[in-house]
Amino acid sequence: MCRQVVSAPDGRLLVVTRWVLHVDLDQFLAAVEVLRHPELAGLPVVVGGDGDPTKRGVVSTASYEARERGVGSGTPLRTARKRIPDAVFLPVDREHYEGVSDAVIQALRTVTPEVEVLGWDEAFRVVDDPSGDDPEAVARAVQERVLEATGLHCSVGIDRNRLQAKIATSYGKPAGVHRITGATWFEQLGHLPPDALWGIGSKTAKKLAEVGITTVRQLADADVDALAARFGPTTGPWLQRVGAGRDTARVDSAPYVRRSLGREITFQQDLVEWADVAREVDLLARRVAGEVVDEGRHVVRVVVKVRYVPFFTETHGRVVAPPSTEPDVVVSAAIEAFERFEPRAVRLVGVRAELAR
């Protein structure tokens, strides 16, 4: 909660209480599939790859019934099949989910236009509540609006900033509303490991543990200069702020402008012939170039990614100068970058175009 002064339509100044709401759809991909195949309700549903659990790939979303049996996002499909042989495995249907996602965001925007979209199934929005203290009522209205519009349930986190609201949501799942406030931040999170926080993963948690920081509370109390020396001038101080639950970024409802566009493929069988790898790079580069040109964007750099067998990744890139919209220029930059790799057996190739602002 924080106080904000805003102008009312009649020109008077109003003091309001500003809250950030984080809205997150529950088991989004699995819920969408159950919605269009109601006979799947109550079954362990696993969405991932092309729906064939004997192939290379990982789980995108598992239903709660599947999670109870040890399968979640990121689980290899082959592992999921061993754990739940009778699960319903479905392919990722991007286009369909994008359509549903648009409907969810539309529903949110009917309450206020200022919505910051984080992905297919997540968004922040601001609530200025002049009456003081009831953001839960707004949260419940949001849940009803989304349910009416799409048939999907969501959870809502409430707090003073994005970081705190985002974390609050996990306490509200499924289909609930949860508020953390500055006062309860340490009560609820102080004893947890730092990787419970948004933006801190296992690698950083391990490095923090090496300097004796194993809880959120210790991170908040850590010396900023020491963190800066260890993690860099931007990341170090940011880590301390995250520990303390501070987030200086405002909810940003500006339209999304992409910074890069890439395509990549993991092969079901490793590619051993280098000429086959080269052909795949050429195909991917043409796809990427086509899509970038369709969006009317200028490419400033092309990066090729190769994942060698067994699982070792390298990247090489080429600047495109001057920035270009020509597919042939993009493709030849990709080919030049590709020439820097050593020929060896490959399991993945990718091509990514970085775009001018």
Added chain:
DNA sequence: TCTGGGGTCCTAGGACCC
């Protein structure tokens, strides 16, 4: 556990210039 695909941002080292 045999490890997807689509992204974003940050860091560090080297080149190069003044």
Added chain:
DNA sequence: TCTGGGGTCCTAGGACCC
């Protein structure tokens, strides 16, 4: 002559998120 310091760009990789 054998050597400073700052700034910027490029590059590769790391880490994280959904």
